[in-house]
Amino acid sequence: MTDAPEHTPLDTGPPAAHPAISVATARALVDTQMPQFADLPLGERFDGWDMAMFRLGGALAVRLPRADPAVASLAREVRCTTELAGEWTFAYPHVVTRGEPGEGYPWPWAVVTWVPGSTADLVPLFASAGPDVGQAIAQIHTPASADAWVNPEQSLTLAQRDDETMWALGRAELGSGHDGLALDAESARALWHAGLAAPEPSAAEYVWSHADLHGSNLLSDKGTFAGIIDWGKMAACDRAVDLAFLYTAMPAAGVEAALAAYREATGVDDPGLEARVQAIALQKCLLWAGLDRPLNVTMAWRGLRELGVAVPA
Known part of the structure; x- marks a missing residue:
């Protein structure tokens, strides 16, 4: 084992929500700006990193940026799910209408369609969901x-990820593991170096990407693929x-099936794709394994196990 290099990533958790956000504020915003929805009941509040949401009737939701940086995230969601979604056949939140600041709330907001399902961090997808997910990503x-x-976290080459990955790997190697598992550091290093050695696309070949497609943003219907949410990180x-x-979010066999469906749908000639997929997955899981967020830690060790770099402690 080796000492972890000096590195102190900032992980302070989600920003504090604007104090004006409440059921009463959401109700007033809807009633004054969108009277066509005034008779729809407002449900409980859900808070993500960027957005607070309230169910609106059975088919809609009110989506409010929680903090100033999330205003840009909402603008990205609106653009990407309207301008880029013409060929998408999977379920995602459609923007129904946009609201303006008011009732003590300072930023634009939106009403979107509600996509039913459980998040795959809590209800992981079956391997059999892989082809549907791969086709969705291809779209x-x-x-x-x-x-x-x-x-800033995902539009990176593997070389740009190297220092942080080595720091996280060293930390995980020295750590106590999780749920009876420990890191096989030798296998993890081999997997990472295989990714570094693989051919990479140039920035000019980058594609529009969700860029945050972990289990909390993939929807599951008892293990089948049910849709994708939270588009505010979308980027090249x-x-x-x-x-x-x-x-x-799924077993390795499901990821392999997703890759096969993706290659078939896109016809992409990318000999380094599988190696880069595994290396980027390794980096994300190593970073999440040390967070003070139980759901992220669970997803991290699920991924490390499926990558074949977690062994019984």
Whole structure:
């Protein structure tokens, strides 16, 4: 075992929500700006990293940025799920209408369609869901436009990820593991170096990507694929990024099936794809394994197990 390199990533958890966000505020915003929905009951509040949501009737939801940086995330969601979604056949939240600041709430907001299902962090997808997920990702991955956003965590080469990955690997190697599992550091290093050695696309070959397609944003209907939510991180990325996240949500056989369906749907000639997918998945899981967030830790070790780098402690 080796000492972990010096590295102190900032992980303070989600930002504090704007104090104006409440059931009463959401009700007032809807009633004053969208009277056509005034008779629909408002449900309980759900908080993600960027957005607070309230069910609106049975088929809709109110979506409110929780903090100032999330305003840009909502703008990305609106653009991407309207301008880019013409060929998408999977379920995702459609923007129904947009609202303006008011009632003490300072930012734009939106009403979107509600996509039913459980998140795959809690109800993982079956391996048999892999082909449907792979086809959905193929639909998302159109060539990124010149004005496509850059995601600071995901629009990266593997070389740009190397220092952080080695730090996280060293930390996990020295750690106590999780749920009876420990890191096989030798296998993890081999997997990472295989990714580093694989051919990579240039930035000009990046595709529009969800860029946050982990188990909390994949929907499951008792193990079958039910849709994709939370589009505010969408950006130009290596096509391997979205596929890599699947290790947090399904067995390795499902990821392999997703890759096969993806290759068939896109016809992409990318000999390094599988190696990059596994390396990026490894990095994400190693980073999440040390967070103080139980759901992320569970997804991380699920992914490490499916990547074949977690062994009985």
